[in-house]
Amino acid sequence: MLSLALRRIAVAVPTLLVIITLSFALQRLAPGGPFDQEQTLPPAVRANLDRVYGLDRPLVVQFARYCGALAHGDFGPSLRQRDFTVAELIGQGLPLSATLGLAALLLAILVGIPAGIAAALARGGGTDHALTALATLGIALPTFVTGPALALLFGLHLHWLPVAGWERGAPRYLVLPVVTLALPVAAYLARLTRASLLEVLRANYVRSARARGLGARQVLWHHALRPALLPAVSYLGPAVAFVLTGSLVIETVFGLPGSGRYLVQGAIDRDYPLVMGMIIVYAALTLACNLAADLLYGWLDPGARHE
Amino acid sequence: MSETAAPTRGLWRHAAGRLRGQRAARVALVLLAAVTLLALLAPAASPWGYDSLDWRHLAQPPGLTAAHWFGTDRLGRDLFVRTLHGVRLSLLISLLASALSVGIGVAWGAVAGFVGGRTEEAMMRFVDVLYSLPYLFFVIILSAVIGRGSIAVLLLAIGAVGWLTTARIVHGQTLQLKRRQFIEAARATGLTTAAILTRHVVPNLAGTVVVYAALTVPQMILFESFLSFLGLGVQEPHASLGNLINAGAQEMESAPWMLLVPAAFLVLLLTCLNLLGDGLRDALDPRDH
Numbered sequence: 001m002l003s004l005a006l007r008r009i010a011v012a013v014p015t016l017l018v019i020i021t022l023s024f025a026l027q028r029l030a031p032g033g034p035f036d037q038e039q040t041l042p043p044a045v046r047a048n049l050d051r052v053y054g055l056d057r058p059l060v061v062q063f064a065r066y067c068g069a070l071a072h073g074d075f076g077p078s079l080r081q082r083d084f085t086v087a088e089l090i091g092q093g094l095p096l097s098a099t100l101g102l103a104a105l106l107l108a109i110l111v112g113i114p115a116g117i118a119a120a121l122a123r124g125g126g127t128d129h130a131l132t133a134l135a136t137l138g139i140a141l142p143t144f145v146t147g148p149a150l151a152l153l154f155g156l157h158l159h160w161l162p163v164a165g166w167e168r169g170a171p172r173y174l175v176l177p178v179v180t181l182a183l184p185v186a187a188y189l190a191r192l193t194r195a196s197l198l199e200v201l202r203a204n205y206v207r208s209a210r211a212r213g214l215g216a217r218q219v220l221w222h223h224a225l226r227p228a229l230l231p232a233v234s235y236l237g238p239a240v241a242f243v244l245t246g247s248l249v250i251e252t253v254f255g256l257p258g259s260g261r262y263l264v265q266g267a268i269d270r271d272y273p274l275v276m277g278m279i280i281v282y283a284a285l286t287l288a289c290n291l292a293a294d295l296l297y298g299w300l301d302p303g304a305r306h307e
Numbered sequence: 308m309s310e311t312a313a314p315t316r317g318l319w320r321h322a323a324g325r326l327r328g329q330r331a332a333r334v335a336l337v338l339l340a341a342v343t344l345l346a347l348l349a350p351a352a353s354p355w356g357y358d359s360l361d362w363r364h365l366a367q368p369p370g371l372t373a374a375h376w377f378g379t380d381r382l383g384r385d386l387f388v389r390t391l392h393g394v395r396l397s398l399l400i401s402l403l404a405s406a407l408s409v410g411i412g413v414a415w416g417a418v419a420g421f422v423g424g425r426t427e428e429a430m431m432r433f434v435d436v437l438y439s440l441p442y443l444f445f446v447i448i449l450s451a452v453i454g455r456g457s458i459a460v461l462l463l464a465i466g467a468v469g470w471l472t473t474a475r476i477v478h479g480q481t482l483q484l485k486r487r488q489f490i491e492a493a494r495a496t497g498l499t500t501a502a503i504l505t506r507h508v509v510p511n512l513a514g515t516v517v518v519y520a521a522l523t524v525p526q527m528i529l530f531e532s533f534l535s536f537l538g539l540g541v542q543e544p545h546a547s548l549g550n551l552i553n554a555g556a557q558e559m560e561s562a563p564w565m566l567l568v569p570a571a572f573l574v575l576l577l578t579c580l581n582l583l584g585d586g587l588r589d590a591l592d593p594r595d596h
Contacts, residue, residue, distance in 0.1 A: 011435075014436075015436045015439060015440075018436055019440065023448060140574070140577055140578055140581060141574060141577075142529055142532065142533065142573070142577070144532070144533065144536045144549070144552060144553075144556075145552065145570045145573060145574060147556075148552070148555070148556035148559060148566050148570070149566075149570065151556075151559070152559050152563060152566065156559065156560060156563075163560075237439070241439075241440065241441035242441070244441050245441045245443045245444070248443075248447075248537060249533065249536065249537070252536075252537060253556060263447065264447070264537050264538070264539070267447050267448070267539055268538060268539065275447075275448065279444055279448065282441065282444065283440055283444075286439065286440055286441060287439065287440075290439055
């Protein structure tokens with residue numbers, strides 16, 4: 001297990017370095033800067049601005065400075081949101097985004113996997129067909145369609161839940177965003193679990209377990225379930241990435257002040273430090289979650305520890 | 308399986324027959340053809356342009372007898388024409404972006420798989436690195452970097468990140484192909500690596516590539532709408548399904564049709580393309596037959 005963890009970390013760290021370099025290079029090579037606006041600035045003002053933010057130095061120096069600052073958790077000042085550093089903006093938005101993402105993942109696991117098991121056990125029956133149809137729909141519909149549609153139905157027509165907004169973390173405001181974000185992940189998990197459980201139930205060792213006289217319940221819990229869950233576990237890494245990108249849409253649709261909106265606004269404003277900081281934080285989060293998913297997989301499947 | 312250098316015509320004829328045998332794929336194909344035709348013809352046939360304003364019918368709800376079938380938005384622009392305009396733009400961008408990303412993916416995967424050694428290691432490790440990250444982030448960076456609004460840029464940004472899955476699959480297939488006898492025979496006759504790749508390896512990948520190309524198109528439509536929804540893609544006054552849905556979501560309290568019409572078209576398009584892709588996969592996958 002320890003060697004698996006070390007091997008994964010040995011891949012994750014260079015990946016993060018590549019991301020840092022890549023996003024730095026891409027943004028600095030781009031045409032158009034944060035001070036390009038409708039009104040042209042006087043050259044002297046422009047030169048002063050460039051000097052304050054270090055934009056007049058060679059690229060290598062800028063990169064070295066940036067990496068040095070990163071090591072201290074300093075992402076630099078935001079170029080467009082005056083008076084805020086990038087770290088402050090991320091600090092403001094991230095708790096909400098993390099809550100949203102974690103709640104959605106948890107909900108997706110709690111709904112998707114049991115639904116997949118139920119569909120597999122009821123194979124060919126009405127429950128199976130209904131669940132499979134629901135899963136297909138859930139995978140096909142993008143979040144920027146389901147989000148507004150759910151808000152229209154439950155918010156505007158039925159008045160059960162608030163349409164959008166955020167009042168100091170009242171749970172009512174999080175219901176629709178979390179459900180919207182969880183829906184496609186739950187649908188995908190259900191489909192994966194159903195397919196793999198059906199395959200496992202046909203395996204020889206399950207048949208011999210039945211032949212030994214074990215009941216259906218015991219065969220399921222002690223023999224079939226653990227290997228059947230492996231595909232779902234290996235999907236958790238991509239699921240985290242999906243939830244992170246999904247949160248950009250969800251926060252826009254439901255007007256939540258999370259960090260995803262800063263990323264979108266930063267990209268529109270060409271606020272380099274903000275976009276880079278966000279991408280690096282999100283990449284680090286994704287890599288950490290992938291690492292956790294890999295370790296979980298190694299724990300469930302001893303064979304995967306020595307590939 | 309026969310050891311021929313290129314897929315025989317029989318494979319494709321069989322596949323076409325199997326595809327016709329699937330009801331879901333058939334319905335999807337017909338619907339898709341109808342929507343495409345409508346998107347190509349209707350905007351030209353309608354008296355309204357995608358950006359022409361009708362001051363007498365502002366925010367008009369849809370109705371078959373109304374001047375505007377699908378209603379209008381707050382500026383009096385015809386939603387029928389705008390939605391179909393968006394469908395056309397989405398289809399155009401996604402087809403070109405798919406071609407781009409499948410092209411990169413096939414080249415990358417085939418070269419990595421066939422050349423082998425350290426080159427393969429480096430190329431596939433690069434794919435792994437990009438794969439472990441949410442690749443829409445790269446689209447966001449790219450569209451922020453190169454600027455918004457230009458459709459060519461949008462196309463490049465989307466096409467440049469969608470090739471990872473194709474590269475992985477082509478890589479795996481190439482590794483299998485490499486060991487086959489006809490490749491060895493080609494090498495024995497003195498063909499160069501480039502010639503073997505283009506004449507023997509890539510044609511044999513055609514079945515797999517067609518399936519993944521078909522499944523890439525809906526994904527590209529999603530990317531495009533996603534970016535346009537966030538305001539990073541197609542910009543007003545041009546219409547794309549993404550920015551129409553965004554505009555509709557903001558007006559859904561007073562004009563729900565503005566959300567529902569483009570959303571319905573997007574879902575229809577995605578469902579049809581996915582069904583068609585699944586149908587193609589079943590038709591071309593010899594394992595099930």
